[in-house]
Amino acid sequence: MTERQLAGVYQEVRGFGLAAALVVAGAAGIAMLEAAADPEAAKVKNPTPVSEASLAAGQTVYNKSCRPCHSRDGGGGAPGPSLIDDEWRNGSTDGEIYAVIRKGVVDTRMEAWDDRVSEADTWNLVNYIRSLKPQVGK
Numbered sequence: 001m002t003e004r005q006l007a008g009v010y011q012e013v014r015g016f017g018l019a020a021a022l023v024v025a026g027a028a029g030i031a032m033l034e035a036a037a038d039p040e041a042a043k044v045k046n047p048t049p050v051s052e053a054s055l056a057a058g059q060t061v062y063n064k065s066c067r068p069c070h071s072r073d074g075g076g077g078a079p080g081p082s083l084i085d086d087e088w089r090n091g092s093t094d095g096e097i098y099a100v101i102r103k104g105v106v107d108t109r110m111e112a113w114d115d116r117v118s119e120a121d122t123w124n125l126v127n128y129i130r131s132l133k134p135q136v137g138k
């Protein structure tokens with residue numbers, strides 16, 4: 001094989017490699033959409049059992065800091081989305097909701113609260129948000 005031919009084969013292999021990489025990346029993208037929004041956060045277990053004390057603490061922080069955007073009953077408004085429907089753009093597990101509250105969502109009005117809300121109160125918020133859903137329509 002001449003050097004020229006070799007170069008041609010190399011080009012072809014490279015071209016195929018790129019196409020294959022794109023297919024793999026595409027498949028990975030679809031897999032990501034189907035799986036958790038934040039796989040690492042999804043693995044985190046909620047260490048705070050649901051209790052009256054946890055819900056009361058969560059409600060206090062919620063009414064002070066979250067209600068202006070997500071509304072009193074969590075149904076959402078401007079600009080915060082509903083926290084009581086089944087749509088969880090950033091992941092639906094306790095761990096993912098916890099991560100969103102602590103780290104925020106980049107380029108949106110959902111800020112990181114880790115500098116203002118303690119870790120314990122963030123879990124209380126997760127519990128409180130979960131408790132809002134069954135009350136809809138009651």
Ligand code: HEC
Nearest residue numbers: 065066069079080087088089090091101105108109110125
């Ligand atoms: C200034 C308005 C604002 C405030 C205050 C706010 N949020 Fe948000 N929040 C948003 C917006 C906007 C989004 C949507 C982000 C996006 O596009 O994914 C959001 C998203 C979320 C989500 C993810 C929803 C989903 O579907 O994935 C959770 C959970 C959440 N907020 C909880 C809270 C909690 C708890 C507080 C109080 C500590 C809070 N937010 C305060 C505006 C706000």
